[in-house]
Amino acid sequence: MAKHEIEWVNIEVDGVPLRVRKDRYLLWSLREAYYDVPHFCAHKWLDPPFAGCRMCMVQIETGGKMWPKLQTSCSTLPSEGMKVYLKTEPVVQARKEELEFHLLNHPLECPVCDKGGECMLQDQSMDHGVSAGRYIEEKRIRPDAILNDYMRMNYKRCFHCKRCVHYGENIDGANLMKFVKRGAETRIESYPEPGEAPRFSGNLIDICPVGAITARSYRFMGRPWEQELRHSVGSFDSVGANIWLCSRLGEMARVIPHDNDQVEFGLIDDVTRFAYECVNDPRLLSRATLRSQGGSEQVSQGRGESEAGRRLAAVLGEHGPDSIGVLAGSGLNSEEYLALAKWCGSVLGSGYYHFGESLFAGAAPSAAALSSFVHEHPGIDEIVNASTVLSLGCDLFEEAPALGLRVDIAARRKKLKLLSARSHRSDADRFATLFVNYGYHNLLRLVRGLSNALSGAGECPEEFKPLAEQLRSIGDDCAVVYGQEVWQNAAPAELIEALSALRSAIAAANGGKPVWLSPVFPGVNSAGALLLGNLSAFGVSAGSELKPAAGGLKTLLEAAASGKLRALVIFDYDILSTYPDRALVRKALDSVGLVVYCGPFENPTSEAAHIQLPLGSFAQREGTVVSMEWRVQKREAAVLEIAAADVAEVLNGLTTAMQGAAVADTMQGLYLELCERLPQYPREAFVDFPYEGRRMKPQLAEAAPAQRSELPAEFKGSADFPLVLVPKRFLYNDRAEIRCSPVFDQVAKPFHAFMNPQDMKVYNLAAGDQVELQDDKGSSTLPIQSASWVRPGSVVINDYCIAAPVNVLAGFDPVRVRPRKAQPAKAGEAALASSGGAE
Amino acid sequence: MAKGNPILQNGVKSEWITPVTTLDNEHGIRHIEDYEKIARYVPEGAPGGYRAAKKVLQSGMTADDIINAVKASGIRGKGGAGFPTGLKWSFVPKDNPGPKYLVINGDESEPGTFKDRFILEDCPHRLIEGCIIAAKAMGAHQVYTYIRGEFFDSIRLLKDAVNEAYAKGYLGDSPFGTDYPVHFAVHSGAGAYICGEETALLSSLEGERGHPKLKPPYPAVEGVFKKPTIINNVETIAGVPAVFDAGPEWFTARGSEKSPGIKLVSVSGCVRNPGWWEVEYGITIGELLDMAGGLRPGRKLKALIPGGSSCPLMKSDCPPVKFTYEDVQAAGSMLGCAAMIVLDDSVDIVKAMGSISHFYAHESCGKCTPCREGTRWFRQIHDRIVAGGGRMEDLDTLIDICDGIETKSFCPLGDAAAWPVRSAVTRFREDYEAHIRRSMEARAAGETAAVTAH
Ligand SMILES: Cc1cc2nc3c(=O)[nH]c(=O)nc-3n(C[C@H](O)[C@H](O)[C@H](O)COP(=O)(O)O)c2cc1C
Ligand code: SF4
């Protein structure tokens, strides 16, 4: 592609020739070539360079003439024939001088500082500093301060590199840190947004070169060199952000990003960073629970497994094959899905299994949708480097934070044109060239309308035409990203086909330029679940071991509700709280005689189980996961004291109890088997899996999308039920890892109903009021907050909130509600207010 | 104290640049009530009465014609750096389709200088007229003036003058009936020296923190609001109309080859009649001293700062030096913005430097490490020496600090802070040493006293 062509120039570094990128500041090219150039204020995220620390100075000669002043390499671009000197006397001298300035006010407390051992100032002092200071004046000191829920500021260690301020201004835009005053009196103060949960603030801990910004949960927890690091992947979204799980003395100590420039670029969200605390929490299950009429009993894992196995065997004996259903959430590793699929086939003889959340409104995936997932989708690299990104029905900040931030940065720098369409506004649109609000459940109308406008045939509502116009000039390429509002749609398959058609229409309107379609999946291994839950669709012959799935999630739940299934085995999936049709799940759980739940934490679904078995958490089970860009990466298990079972071990236990013996599967064995069965699955050494992962392309026949142009009618509030209910995926929700990590206790989580101030007035509601939302099925009561980002005529609520579950009301079909001010404080509501923690 | 208007009495009296009509106050002293009486508006047609601007706009001179005339006059920037003004204007990209801006730097904060303020108060119309011509030369339709925040009266008076000019049709959509709109906005700073530095000024004008910005891009290419911008000092622009009134030759006939024309000089410190004068370049420092009434009887010249507090100190042998950029530089200092500070032998150099270093430590913006930490450090050392805690090794430390700041700071403020300190420590080292020796003796005596008293 023309626009990505790189221009090179030849320079000389201390007499040695080097070819460097013309558009890249010297510092980065030099460092990439393993030259040690000290620097404090420059950082790969920050552009334009700040050039304030003056540590990176080099001597430069062009055209046979030495430049009169030393230059900061972080802000100097190379030119052909330029000679750069790093070791001459003036350079060495300058480094000494600048380092002395940096150290003037810095306390001598490396031995008690969290950053000790990974501090840039410490390193540079060892390399370039002098051993004794000659500063006898008074140092600048200030007491520490709390920055926000996660971080603490150690003012006296701050040496004013100002990276943190620039991060807030140019990267996450949250402006948490600001300069106050001037000169040597300058202070870095924090201005947290009250009532708002921080999203990307934790990156400040990494970007601060010294120990000034420290994590409250990691302070004084240990030194970097005593920690055991294991590579893993951010487990709460499908981006596949690379992280290190660091443990010390058998406990989780922290999570830090593991810079993968192709994926998250070192930028991770606060949930990914801090949710490790749940692994140390007593709420992480280690014992099994047996529940009966008479109450519940805690037993060992082995006892629990044999009890479960015994009862499953009884069901099997009585009702034969296809009497047991198996469900798994999207957080399992691919190997575990394979183990499950095999278990269903060979032990249970059941085709009633489903892996991952429902992506197709409970139905089995359509061939056209799978084809679109496989054939039309870009890598994260391609998305963030595209000329145009169209984000449809997807709040990237909440659903794929690391990707969202990278797109946001590129849009801020005008490197890409961001177009956004959603049923409500969000921070992720702040640099959008155009934002279109189509109102919830009207996405199909928008997509078809756009295709019609672009192809010039068929109807397009007036309000969507400007967006269609923008799509006529996409530049070099365009990535269409879609997410939650598609998965929650009543007819996702139809919608995905319409999206495919839109993709072709955009390409056609732009002379065949590349256009991609990228789904943002809800879970870390949704793609793996899709792959392994539908192996036959991907051309893997079922054989005797693998039975094809008997249909979608809805088929399975209906079979359970109707009494066809006699037992359900659920792996780490709070289906009761998250599946849109709560009544169906409830009925299914109530109808089968036996529910076995296996997961790391308790949740409403596990509480409904007869037998609850512990499972290792996301940090404890090793295996590979597939991200939204079909990147296969490995999650290693952190080095912890507590034992944890993975799915294969649990299945072993169950099978042994059922059949008296079992063939023990190891993760490595399962991985190899997976590669056997699915030749496109990247085959690497399992123990040494390349941390940056390998992208794959499953084999699948291409299916052309159906071309349809008729527009569905616009969905709006009605006279009786005036507000459209919008369930929204938030970064902060009631997932167990957030609930069970104490670090989040004080964070203001979005467990409110959000309504436009205009509507609040109409219904005479004030912020903080309890509001009852009613539809014809039921009602839900929760506190209300006014939010101008909500479209008038709709109400947004968190789609995963245990105290006020949205699926009491919402189904896959569009829901309208009537708001009513509720009478204050019933017991349930009080519980909600406290779990919300905001008010 | 000499009576009468200092301008009329001592200066060159060039009606082309400063109007002769400024003050008819008997004492030549400004009282706040006089401000209202100042005849700011000059009759049409007279020098300073928009004759030049009218000519330039109505005669259909092209931008190049104007720039060439200014180049021919040899006018150099009066804000401190002395950059040739015509050359600067020619850097604006001609083919840029978007708006361009002219920004006038009236932040005058350098200790010792007080010339722009008098232009703003006495003859603001000269500035406005100059702006119209400069705007036309660079293709700008909008002028911003950034005036030091403490200059309440200057800001008010300039605003009055701007209103007058709008009312007379000199500014607005069609000045002098031409189709070249020029609009004028007055903006005030908030009291930061660094906001006189051009990129910091632009940041501040945009509403950002007053931090200098990385160059390139230079303001002429990407300045305020990311549009091509020319920044000039108040005095520089106020001198432009004369180029079209009196002709470029009028300038080149005066001063030296490299420093043609005239300059406003502010003289302060230990002189009997401090004030400002309009002089031709090439006058000697001694003559300037005489204009300012000379030293007090019985006092000898100790040191002299020729161009504002940021210039290196000159020793008492400086009076014969000619007041041109090149001569002052050859003599080891800088002309800067021609703000002469005179120190006689009653002045303690260490204390004087202490107060200058306080200024720079206070005014450093804090962006870059050497200036932020270095200025604070040498302020602390000066404070300690003055308080009697000096040590001989402090002098080397001071020089080392200057080494660390000079040419290594992000913007010239760092250099400006280091030059006077370095020159003081090297050229007046004996003063420092004497100071330190005295306090060392006092300390030793104190210790002995303490021991014997025990
Ligand atoms: C620290 C610092 C302070 C400055 N303060 C002023 C000032 O107060 N007024 C001014 O006109 N120029 C000041 N300058 C110079 C400006 O940066 C700039 O060179 C000048 O406005 C250009 O105008 P000229 O070409 O007309 O001189 C300052 C420069 C520095 C580095
Ligand atoms: S807190 Fe850290 S990142 Fe911020 S200015 Fe200080 S040292 Fe730099």
Ligand code: SF4
């Ligand atoms: S030298 Fe550095 S700290 Fe000083 S004013 Fe300039 S940018 Fe700010």
Ligand code: FES
């Ligand atoms: S890294 Fe270049 S100045 Fe700080």
